[in-house]
Amino acid sequence: MKKVVLNYLVIAALAGAAAFTSCDKNNGDGDDGGNGNGNGGGGMTITATVENGSKFSNIVTVKAVVRDRSTDKEVEIASGDFKNGGFTIKLPATVDAKYLSAWEDDEIPSTVTVSNKNAKTTGVDFRGVDKDGEHVTWFYQAKFTDTSGTDADYIYSDGDVNITGTYSETDENEKRTEVYSITWKKGWNIVYATGTEVEKDGFYTYNYVITSVPVTGLKWYASQDM
Numbered sequence: 001m002k003k004v005v006l007n008y009l010v011i012a013a014l015a016g017a018a019a020f021t022s023c024d025k026n027n028g029d030g031d032d033g034g035n036g037n038g039n040g041g042g043g044m045t046i047t048a049t050v051e052n053g054s055k056f057s058n059i060v061t062v063k064a065v066v067r068d069r070s071t072d073k074e075v076e077i078a079s080g081d082f083k084n085g086g087f088t089i090k091l092p093a094t095v096d097a098k099y100l101s102a103w104e105d106d107e108i109p110s111t112v113t114v115s116n117k118n119a120k121t122t123g124v125d126f127r128g129v130d131k132d133g134e135h136v137t138w139f140y141q142a143k144f145t146d147t148s149g150t151d152a153d154y155i156y157s158d159g160d161v162n163i164t165g166t167y168s169e170t171d172e173n174e175k176r177t178e179v180y181s182i183t184w185k186k187g188w189n190i191v192y193a194t195g196t197e198v199e200k201d202g203f204y205t206y207n208y209v210i211t212s213v214p215v216t217g218l219k220w221y222a223s224q225d226m
Contacts, residue, residue: 043091043092044090044154045088045089045090045091046087046088046089046090046154047086047087048086048088048126048139048220049085049086050220050221051219051220051222051225052085052222052225053082053084053085053086053220053222056082056128056136058130058136059082059128059129059130059136059137060081060082060129060130061081061082061128061129061133062079062080062081062087062128062139063076063078063079063126063127063129064076064077064079064089064125064126065124065126065127066095066124066125066156068098068099069098070098074127075099077091077099077124078090078091082128087126087139091124091156091188094158095158097120100120100121100156100158101120101122102117103117103119103120105117109165109167111165111166111167111168112163112165112166112167112180113162113165114163115161116159116160116162119158119160119186120159121155121156121157121158121161122155123153123154123155123156124154125138126138126140127139128222137222138222138223139222140221140223140226141218141220141221142218143215143217143218143219147196147197147198148195149194150194150215151192151193152190152191152215153191153193154188155184155188155191156189157185157186158186160184160185160186161182161183161184162182162183162184163180163181164181164182165180166178166179173203174203174204174205175205175206176206176208177205177208178210179207179208179210180211181212181213182211183212184212189212190214191210191211191212192211192212192214192215194209194210194215195207196208
């Protein structure tokens with residue numbers, strides 16, 4: 001299975017970024033804070049070794065970008081050199097409020113509970129660019145098998161949040177179930193979204209688990225390799 005396209009409703013509502021990425025100390029590449037449960041007010045340093053990264057010799061910089069909601073444009077919040085097939089970026093301790101999104105009640109299923117709807121959040125993406133600043137690829141951390149995939153995503157929150165509950169919907173050809181078990185602290189956090197797919201007689205069953213509990217074995221990839 002290629003990169004799981006997770007249509008998880010709550011994460012889309014709270015973060016609003018085009019894609020999410022992250023890493024964990026236990027996965028080989030690491031950070032100096034967060035670990036899925038906030039960073040205690042400090043920044044977070046990401047050190048990533050990209051699978052087949054040596055082939056991207058034209059990339060010189062990796063930019064950490066968020067979305068400016070007022071202009072719907074990308075804003076760079078940090079950057080790092082791309083060298084030896086990888087990169088290191090230190091995310092800032094705080095993100096400007098104008099880049100954060102509020103919770104919208106109509107976007108949260110009634111079966112999912114958000115403990116602090118006053119908290120505002122955003123997700124961050126990682127863009128590799130050449131010496132002229134032109135886009136080359138996105139970088140993601142993930143793992144996948146023939147029937148499942150996991151994405152690890154960075155989320156910044158300006159307050160503590162717990163998200164719990166289960167959402168399910170069924171139509172003619174598929175059933176989708178999403179289980180949430182997330183605990184975030186103020187600062188940078190990591191969300192791990194694992195999706196599995198089962199097909200039987202033309203009917204597809206998709207099960208997603210979205211959690212702040214670290215998932216091991218993830219690797220960094222360029223978007224075209226996923």
